Amino acid sequence: MKRFDIAIIGGGIAGTSLAAEVAPHASVVVLEGEDAAGYHSTGRSAAFWSETYGGPDIQPLTTASHAALAPYLSPLGSLHIGRAHEASLIDGFLAEFAGSGVELTRVDPAAYIPGLRPEWTLGILEPTCAYIDVGGLHGEAIGRMKRAGGELWLRAGFQTATREGGDWRIDTAAGPLSAGILVNAAGAWADPVATRLGAAPLGIQPYRRTLAQLRTDPPVPENMVHVAHIGTQFYFKPEAGGKLWLSPSDETPTSPCDAAPEEMDVAIAIDRLEGAVDWRITAVERKWAGLRSFAPDRLPVYGFDAGVPGLFWCAGQGGFGIQTAPAAARLAAGLLLGQTPDASVAAIDAQRYAPSRFG
Numbered sequence: 148m149k150r151f152d153i154a155i156i157g158g159g160i161a162g163t164s165l166a167a168e169v170a171p172h173a174s175v176v177v178l179e180g181e182d183a184a185g186y187h188s189t190g191r192s193a194a195f196w197s198e199t200y201g202g203p204d205i206q207p208l209t210t211a212s213h214a215a216l217a218p219y220l221s222p223l224g225s226l227h228i229g230r231a232h233e234a235s236l237i238d239g240f241l242a243e244f245a246g247s248g249v250e251l252t253r254v255d256p257a258a259y260i261p262g263l264r265p266e267w268t269l270g271i272l273e274p275t276c277a278y279i280d281v282g283g284l285h286g287e288a289i290g291r292m293k294r295a296g297g298e299l300w301l302r303a304g305f306q307t308a309t310r311e312g313g314d315w316r317i318d319t320a321a322g323p324l325s326a327g328i329l330v331n332a333a334g335a336w337a338d339p340v341a342t343r344l345g346a347a348p349l350g351i352q353p354y355r356r357t358l359a360q361l362r363t364d365p366p367v368p369e370n371m372v373h374v375a376h377i378g379t380q381f382y383f384k385p386e387a388g389g390k391l392w393l394s395p396s397d398e399t400p401t402s403p404c405d406a407a408p409e410e411m412d413v414a415i416a417i418d419r420l421e422g423a424v425d426w427r428i429t430a431v432e433r434k435w436a437g438l439r440s441f442a443p444d445r446l447p448v449y450g451f452d453a454g455v456p457g458l459f460w461c462a463g464q465g466g467f468g469i470q471t472a473p474a475a476a477r478l479a480a481g482l483l484l485g486q487t488p489d490a491s492v493a494a495i496d497a498q499r500y501a502p503s504r505f506g
């Protein structure tokens with residue numbers, strides 16, 4: 148039976164980014180239940196990097212990830228829009244990020260969105276928002292891990308594990324193995340996996356989010372910014388070839404599953420879009436849904452379990468798991484290996500993400 152220093156359950160962006168960081172220092176295996184490592188949330192994201200997304204407690208992770216993400220980013224820009232009765236939301240948003248260093252400017256939204264309906268008078272431009280090449284980023288993490296000697300086991304769903312003499316004896320669909328430390332990077336399944344290891348669940352709740360790819364008349368200009376409603380009722384962004392990606396910003400609590408879109412959520416999204424712009428929808432080309440999994444305080448969880456020795460959490464990445472992946476992995480790797488974290492994350496207080504905060 149093969150032994151590793153570290154076995155990571157979950158081959159999404161969280162598990163593979165962490166594996167890439169620890170592989171030069173320890174033997175590591177990533178156990179992924181599916182045929183493809185990006186099958187769940189990682190392969191279904193809206194793929195943007197926004198420093199304001201997730202709020203001020205997420206922003207340090209997002210900002211610290213920028214340098215590592217740079218080869219996978221391309222310019223987009225984001226516009227947060229509102230109507231007169233939403234002025235307090237606009238003001239609150241600016242106040243939240245005052246002094247953070249994030250570039251935010253009040254603008255007339257009509258200058259950025261052709262066909263915007265006249266009641267949408269308020270806008271904040273976040274010019275640094277960017278597209279992320281998620282496939283490229285995820286592939287790079289897997290490649291970096293493998294080059295350092297790490298292994299990715301596909302169709303290797305974690306089943307059970309018992310702690311014997313300071314090691315985990317682990318059963319998976321691909322056979323048994325042993326490891327000194329087990330990392331829970333199972334995304335929407337983080338709580339059920341923890342329970343199987345004898346740990347207390349942290350209350351990590353998956354929520355379904357829907358995206359649709361549309362054609363519009365007139366076609367969306369390819370250089371248009373990403374547009375987000377300040378009241379989180381929708382967002383949309385241009386895609387290559389005049390396509391539009393649209394979400395109703397839905398958050399439907401669900402059990403961990405292979406999420407599928409509901410017709411009603413797509414209809415709600417289109418209705419909200421039509422309330423913002425005068426475009427005609429000519430086709431719904433594609434629709435999909437994925438799970439965004441949050442801890443009760445909506446901050447991620449990085450650190451050793453408070454009760455079960457040899458169990459490390461890397462979970463609760465919500466709607467920001469791609470844009471924070473490099474910094475989160477470096478922070479988590481420092482904790483996992485008991486080493487001083489990389490200089491790029493040294494200023495980030497890891498305690499705020501500790502699993503022990505839930506008592």
Ligand SMILES: Cc1cc2nc3c(=O)[nH]c(=O)nc-3n(C[C@H](O)[C@H](O)[C@H](O)COP(=O)(O)OP(=O)(O)OC[C@H]3O[C@@H](n4cnc5c(N)ncnc54)[C@H](O)[C@@H]3O)c2cc1C
Pocket residue numbers: 156157158159160161162178179180181184185186187188189190191192193194195196303304305306332333334335336340356357358436437438439462463464465466467468469470471
């Ligand atoms: C619609 C949508 C839009 C989003 N947009 C953005 C965005 O623009 N920017 C951004 O940064 N983030 C975005 N996100 C969030 C981002 O996708 C997630 O935060 C991120 O993908 C989480 O990564 P993960 O590795 O934790 O989860 P996952 O990618 O779900 O990986 C977890 C893996 O664990 C595996 N697993 C589970 N149980 C077991 C088991 N027992 N044994 C073995 N393997 C197991 C699963 O098969 C899965 O592959 C979006 C999410 C959605 C759904």
